Amino acid sequence: MADVVFLALSGLIIASAILALEARELIYGAIWLAISLMGVAGVFILLGAEYVAMFQVAVYVGAVVVLIMFTIMLVHRESGRIVDEEGPGRLGRAGAFVAGLVALTVAVATILLTPVSPAAPEFYRVALPELGRLLASSYSIALVILGLLIGATVIGALTLAKVEREGEPDGTVE
């Protein structure tokens, strides 16, 4: 049963992630991104980490996706899409290729190095008060750094808005 749910969720996550990248209208891309992130929350629930799942929904869908949609709407009110006719330049393509390669390597290495376990072992299921204590003591620095996530999102959204507004004279994304 858990396997079937996991496979369905993985299919949903991957498919909606691809659709998010391939969507013609940027706003539909944002919707697919939200669905993909909800799928990740589902995987967290499957692993018995409900607390993480709730924050995945609240922070990523409730804050990050809203910010992205807001920026898209403010910048592209007329047509609702970025049509970047020329596509990314040579440097952009090379950068994307390298970043993709690094991400793929890390993902494959993580999969190969992690011992296979059929279900989440019991010791992963930390009780909530204990989790809170750990987050506030041993992992407090990691928690503070995670708080920068929204800051990073705001910077990204501002960049998206700025690039489009200054667009015409000095060549957009490059």
Add this chain to the structure above:
Amino acid sequence: MVNELQPLPTVQEIVTLALSIITSRTFLEIIVFPGFLNVMLGAAFLTWLERKVIARVQLRIGPLYAGMWGILQPIADGVKLMFKEMIFPERADAKLLMLCALGLMLLAAAPVVPIPFGDGLVIADMDVGLIYVFAVISLFPTVILLIGWGSNSKYSFLGALRSLFQQVAYEIPMWLSVLGIIMLTGTLNLAKIVEAQQKVWFVVPQILGFVVFFTAVLAELERTPFDLPEAEPELVMGWMTELTGVAFMVGFLAMYTKLYLMSALITALFLGGWSGPAILPQPVWFLLKTFLVASSVVIIRGSFPRVRVDILLRSAWTRLLLVAFANIFVTVGVIWLGLGGIWRI
């Protein structure tokens, strides 16, 4: 090799199986109470209650002819809206609008899952119940923004933007105002939070938190004095302007469902939930308190003018946030002095 055919299940067996599913506790909890039927009927009842109460505030009578005291008015309204033609503006995204109206209903009804309507009368008794409710609430701006954008109408888009600012701003004091309760009880489970209030309701020690939470809920619900997203003289109906027929009905009912379940949340967090003298059963106490909270929201609508948008945002970011923090520090002091023992679970 002998092939033994399985005997087909007889009609009687199927009927008994279906009956055992229908009468099982889980099924009844999901479909009847406190699940689907309760939420739908509660929201429909609230539309009637709002019209009656607001009519009394304005010295009118309100709905009168449909049934006794006009109690069947919600059904008449629903039938009327169902048979209305659906009109979408040119270049509006009709599919997106329909999908978002349905999504809004889903989101509005979702908080019912961890709310205890009685001792053990809860669909899913989850340990992260309170965070689950807040996670669902934080999804509303997404859907409302999509409705406003997909309508391809200036009124809808301006309404959706106002709604976004307001909901995002008021979410923060809302989260902070319940921290006092979480610190006193040491749990996020709503059923346990209700159990902790058997001696003294949290509205007494957490009065600051209650005021902040109630105000933030008014803003989240887009209720007067914070109903800028649908300010009628300026924006027609806000982000709901271009919803027609069934889509409007679903969106409208979603907002009343949200009102119902937010009132239920206030009841569970601050007003002792289902606790009360044993002359009435627990769910009755819970519903009484919930409709009392909803009525006070309606009476506030009848009594106060709409605030300006700058006052709205400034009061959220400066005043409410300060009061919420003051509440947290006071609660920390109370716990430090060792006075919080009776609420500890």
